[in-house]
Amino acid sequence: MSLTTQLATMLAMIGMGGWLGIALDTYNRFLQRQDRAHWIVFINDILFWIVQSLIIFYVLLFVNEGELRFYIFLAILCGYAAYQSLFRTIYLKVLEWLIWFATRLYQFFVQLCRYLIIRPIQFLFQMLLALMLLMWKLLLAFLRILYQCARLSFAPFRWIGSIIWKIMPQPWQRALAKIFRYLTGIIHQVKNMKNRIGTWISKWKK
Template identity: 50%
Template sequence: MSLSVQLYTMLSMIAMGSYIGAAIDTYHRFSKRRSSFHWFVACNDVMFWLMQALVVFYVLLQTNHGEIRFYVFLALICGYAAYQAMLRPFYRGLLERCIMLTVSIYKGIVTLFRYLVMKPVTFILKLLYSLCMMIVTGCTAVILFLLRLVLVPLRGLALLLLKWTGLLTYVKKSEPIFAKIKEFIKSMRKKKE
């Protein structure tokens, strides 16, 4: 292995040590830690460390074809220590600002969606409902008015015909029967309720 490859390997492993420190801080920021053992957290931890190992090995594979030497581990430890000593406060502040910015953007998008899509759609639906109710009410009023115009003269004509034919006396005699039928129907309705 040439000296330049060894230098690239050292620098990349120092960078990967810093990356692992940042990844650990990010993972701890987003993971929910519990005081007792939980399988889900344990599985997440195992998956996290497997992913970090794969990323480190991929970088090592790109720089020196995957040759693992003692100085590779030293470079990883040095990179992690450099991150802990110098970069950690800066990265944590940057991470918190990124999280706050992402949350603000999300809330802004939700607010925009509410005001640009939901409110106009609900306003249009309420307007359409009001218009439909106005049309139904208007049509009902017109139909009832037309029925009254037709039924009032027909009623008068029917009364005249009943008087002329003498059937009005039979209708008046049968009114108590109709009243009893109405009472019976009302009592049946009350029993059902």
């Protein structure tokens, strides 16, 4: 190993020591050990150190083809100690600010999505539902008026029909009574369906 390679290895491992300090503080900040179960902390710790070891070995492989020397561990320790003494306080403040900024940015985009996408869709759906309710009420009003007009128009026929009914033979009366009961059942089904639709719409509006 040449002197240049050794110097590059020392500088790279010092940098990796600083990186290890940054990664460890970031990991502890997001892990929240006091709020986690012990087995989760144990598994995460193992995975963390495996990943960090692979990163350090990859850098070492890139710098000096993966040759291990005792001074490499000293360089890592020196880099970690330099980070702890010089940069840790600054980095933790920057990390907290980045977390605060990311949280505020996320809340901003959530509110933006709510006011630009969700609220307009809700408003359009409510307008469509209100239009459907208005059309339904107009249809019911029209049917009531039509029913009243038909009732007034057919009043003479009803009077004539009652006279015919009285003089009609009994078998014919029974046959017509069955037809009337069948039609009454259909009308009741339509009314029940209308009431169910009205109940569903009232619940949805609440």
